[in-house]
Amino acid sequence: MKSIVTGGAGFIGSHLVERLLDAGDDVVVLDDFSTGRRANLDAVADRAALRVIEGSILDRRLVDEVVNGADRVFHLAAAVGVRLIVDRPLDGLRTNIHGTENVLDACVRSGARLLLVSTSEIYGKNTADRLHESSDRILGSPLTARWTYAAAKGIDEAFAHAYWNEFGLNVVIARPFNTVGARQTGRYGMVVPNLVGQALRGEPLTVFGDGKQTRCFSSVHDVVPAMTALIESPECVGAAFNLGGKREISILELAQLAIDTTGSSSSIVLVPYEEAYGAGFEDMRRRVPDNSAAAAAVGFDPITPLEAVVAEVADDLRRRSHVAEPVAL
Numbered sequence: 001m002k003s004i005v006t007g008g009a010g011f012i013g014s015h016l017v018e019r020l021l022d023a024g025d026d027v028v029v030l031d032d033f034s035t036g037r038r039a040n041l042d043a044v045a046d047r048a049a050l051r052v053i054e055g056s057i058l059d060r061r062l063v064d065e066v067v068n069g070a071d072r073v074f075h076l077a078a079a080v081g082v083r084l085i086v087d088r089p090l091d092g093l094r095t096n097i098h099g100t101e102n103v104l105d106a107c108v109r110s111g112a113r114l115l116l117v118s119t120s121e122i123y124g125k126n127t128a129d130r131l132h133e134s135s136d137r138i139l140g141s142p143l144t145a146r147w148t149y150a151a152a153k154g155i156d157e158a159f160a161h162a163y164w165n166e167f168g169l170n171v172v173i174a175r176p177f178n179t180v181g182a183r184q185t186g187r188y189g190m191v192v193p194n195l196v197g198q199a200l201r202g203e204p205l206t207v208f209g210d211g212k213q214t215r216c217f218s219s220v221h222d223v224v225p226a227m228t229a230l231i232e233s234p235e236c237v238g239a240a241f242n243l244g245g246k247r248e249i250s251i252l253e254l255a256q257l258a259i260d261t262t263g264s265s266s267s268i269v270l271v272p273y274e275e276a277y278g279a280g281f282e283d284m285r286r287r288v289p290d291n292s293a294a295a296a297a298v299g300f301d302p303i304t305p306l307e308a309v310v311a312e313v314a315d316d317l318r319r320r321s322h323v324a325e326p327v328a329l
């Protein structure tokens with residue numbers, strides 16, 4: 001089985017690549033190393049079945065070449081992270097819309113199966129008690145940079161669905177909710193490595209807003225197997241599946257958990273959103289998944305406790321601060 005992983009040097013992508021190699025696949029990674037890191041693939045760098053190609057999904061000819069002859073494509077390459085999207089919305093729009101279109105076209109031409117990795121961000125400000133895949137999307141103005149990510153990913157999903165309908169593309173969509181684990185970096189906004197890094201350095205933990213906003217964090221070790229199961233299930237074609245954690249936690253509670261897990265003496269400070277992300281920034285108060293569709297389709301059961309996820313991130317940050325290519329701890 002030949003699998004392509006766009007964004008395979010990223011946080012989730014690198015865990016997926018390891019799993020595919022362990023299952024005996026030939027794996028080709030296409031990554032532009034904008035946010036991905038070569039070091040994320042260190043554990044598998046010497047595997048003969050792995051090929052890493054440095055290039056962008058915006059390079060249509062390259063995407064065609066890479067996808068040609070593949071059995072399946074896991075499309076994870078994207079501009080991600082609230083910090084990055086707010087700072088460079090145009091890059092995000094181009095990569096996330098035109099890049100995905102290139103991947104969809106290449107899959108139609110080659111006949112490869114596709115897993116499109118979308119995001120829970122598409123639900124926007126819908127605070128429903130359990131967001132179902134058919135729940136409404138409540139987005140702010142497209143002129144507010146934060147919403148450009150949800151807008152672009154929503155278009156990606158609509159494109160994928162139309163390609164399935166009109167060209168018979170064999171595509172399934174995953175919507176991960178705040179996936180966390182080793183190799184995730186806080187540089188682009190992600191809260192868990194950010195808070196854990198601050199706790200390890202003994203700095204104040206920066207909780208944005210009032211800290212009462214909630215999320216349902218999930219382990220990359222629960223999410224990645226669900227992704228491979230989804231692409232392998234013919235009955236999932238043409239549909240989208242939430243992949244989120246079970247436990248709803250406020251960011252203030254999360255900060256305390258980061259302090260407790262690391263044994264840090266850090267304090268917690270509340271930082272206004274305008275200070276963190278500039279004027280006009282809007283956050284989601286709550287984001288809680290209904291995972292029942294993925295549970296029924298592929299047995300998705302996010303069992304890893306958040307304590308274990310936070311401990312994994314802390315171990316990873318400690319380890320990486322001592323290697324040749326240190327992360328900013």
Ligand code: UDP
Pocket residue numbers: 081082121178189190191192194195206207208209213215251283284
């Ligand atoms: N957040 C925070 N401190 C940080 C980074 C993020 O309080 O250093 C908050 C952020 O405002 C949001 C939550 O944590 O309410 C999750 O943020 P993240 O960017 O990880 O994911 P998303 O907002 O996409 O769920």
